[in-house]
Amino acid sequence: MKENLNKANELPILYSLRNCPFAMRARLAIFRSQTQVILRSIVLNDKPADMLTASPKGTVPVLVLPPTINLEDKGENEKPEQVIDESFDVMVWALTQNDPDNLLHSQDSAASTDMFALVAKFDNEFKSALEDYKAAKRYHEDNLVECRQVCETYIADLEQRLTAHSFLVSNQESFADLALLPFIRQFAKIERQWYLQSPYPNLQKWLNSYLQSLMFSKVMVKHPLYLSSDEVIYLN
Structure with missing residues (x-):
């Protein structure tokens, strides 16, 4: 307009x-x-x-x-x-x-600290593992499963968090949910059929909720x- x-x-x-x-x-x-x-x-x-x-x-x-x-x-x-x-x-x-x-959880210092630490971990570590996983799939490399398993160490942490509460830090949505969402979306698309059958039902529910939202x-x-x-x- x-x-x-x-x-x-x-x-x-x-x-x-x-x-x-x-x-x-x-x-x-x-x-x-x-x-x-x-x-x-x-x-x-x-x-x-x-x-x-x-x-x-x-x-x-x-x-x-x-x-x-x-x-x-x-x-x-x-x-x-x-x-x-x-x-x-x-x-x-x-x-x-x-x-x-x-x-930002501005009134909850513990949640805020956890939130920013989680984002930093994914920005500094998961992102490079995700790039390796994407490359292994794209170029049909032999280490596809190994690259996926490296990513899964981070994904399993999110699944555990989402088993304990509705969002990544607590039962209240946070900065971390928005910050990680686009990268988890990428992860889910690399081996779509494997992902749909993977042992991460709470992560899948969390991701689908966002992808189907008006916001997204x-x-x-x-x-x-x-x-x-x-x-x-x-x-x-």
Whole structure:
């Protein structure tokens, strides 16, 4: 939808790739925060120059915050735009703006510590194991089962957690559920038939609940590419 350009200039801009798990979890957190941003969909083989200027590393998500006016400054000097180009940081930023469902567990230090430790473990360890598993499947390598079993050490932990409570940290949904969701979705797709028969029924139930949710359908809408359209797309 096209909106007033003045409004567009005041909003954060999110450069995103529809199926990238890192971009996906950034969109999930922004959606849940009810924070409005401009969504610019890209493809990796044609990255926008303004995105690369903001974040030369060229990966998504990239969140560009608009310049702000320091009203306490007598000259009302404009502070330059800020760039957030790590998905974890985009998620934290979004939920710091507004967290209506208390996904950050801000009043429960123990749950918050567990939540962030779990995300760090999956970001730092599971992600590389998942890439090995995906490669073994794609290239028909002999170590497919071994790669899957490495991933399963992490998956089994989630199954145990989901046996004890409804979500990954407690009976209340948290930041960790959104942060891990896109990667568990990838895991489930690698050997689909094996996954459907795997001994992880609670994980399957948890994942299916998200994949069938209105939230997921909203953040996965396929939009016109930023470089191919003059349409201003809003998330939230």
